[in-house]
Amino acid sequence: MSHNSFGHLFRLTTFGESHGPAIGAVVDGCPPRLTFRRTDVQAALDRRRPGQSRFTTQRREPDEVEILSGVIGDADGLLTTTGAPIGLLIRNVDQRSKDYSNIAQRYRPGHADYAYDAKYGVRDHRGGGRSSARETACRVAAGAIARLVIPEIRIRGALVAMGAIEIDRSRWDWEAVGDNPFFCPDPIAAQEMEGYLDGVRKAGSSVGATLEIVAEGAPPGLGAPIYGKLDADLASAMMSVNAVKGVEIGAGMAASRLTGEANADEMRAGEDGRPRFLSNNAGGVLGGISTGQPIVVRFAVKPTSSINTPRRSIDVTGAEVDVSTQGRHDPCVGIRAVPVGEAMMALTLADHMLRHRGQVG
Helix, strand or coil: CCCCEECCCCEEEEEECCCCCEEEEEEECCCCCCEEEHHHHHHHHHHHCCCCCCCCCCCCCCCCEEECCCEEECCCCEEEECCCCEEEEEECCCCCHHHHHHHCCECCCCCCHHHHHHHHCCCCCCCCHHHCHHHHHHHHHHHHHHHHHCCCCEEEEEEEEECCEECCHHHCCHHHHHHCCCCCCCHHHHHHHHHHHHHHHHCCCCCCEEEEEEEECCCCCCCCCHHHCHHHHHHHHHHCCCCEEEEEECCHHHHHHCCHHHHCCCEEECCCCCEEECCCCCCCEECCEECCCCEEEEEEECCCCCCCCCEEEEECCCCEEEECCCCCCCCCCCCCHHHHHHHHHHHHHHHHHHHHHHHHC
């Protein structure tokens, strides 16, 4: 299986399966002499960790990261990058493969089961193997390393819609994101989501979500025209996340309903010699190059395909069957995708920062 790596100069390669002994990542291209602590990486993983509320899978994984290479220093104190590949390992300790024995020969609707079998002629039915969102823990760990390369850029994410419930942007409060289990910036909407998702969960069903990731402090000039566009790489990064089915930058799809006058981000002279933009429909990227405005990316996460409700499918022989997925699953996988989206933003910007320095100094 190829294509397990992401990035150019700052490059991430992940390995491992959902129900294997461990998952992990190798971060290549990280500059030397950057300092951090293992707890910085662990803090990022803790935000994504399963089993933290009744609204996520109850799989109990501590997700304790082991840093195997690429650093010198005290394992529990200050670490310094050496420029060598950084190895990160996360052991699986609470996998229950027997939960999947009933679908070993059956394709789960909405999952990658059939597509994997059609391509490789073999699949790992235990939680999906490499197709499982368990792999995203590797991205979150690597994203914490990527932030060392871009300390001047602040990256934050939030869940802005769950099913039909959307936030009121006039109530947006970044401080509220950490005060509810949904990473929601609207406290009132978060309360509505709690009752709504309880109903979805008890019904054995699932629901999708829309997430928004914002990077503030990115300098102008990241990205390149044509085939190295920053927004194209960001779209690719977010689409690579499990269950993501749509990505938009800035105004996104809504731009198609605007006039030229409304869509154009007009400028005036700023005090620092740079332009002062009067709006940000472009989402901080024009012509594939960052403008210095906040970079805004939204992506849609489909409902979790593993649900208790029987769904029509076929087995490996082509016989028609009904599939009801047992086990521990997220009723809204979009909740834990917020830290993953932040990590993909950090990985993309770190890579583009190094590419920018390599080209223009």
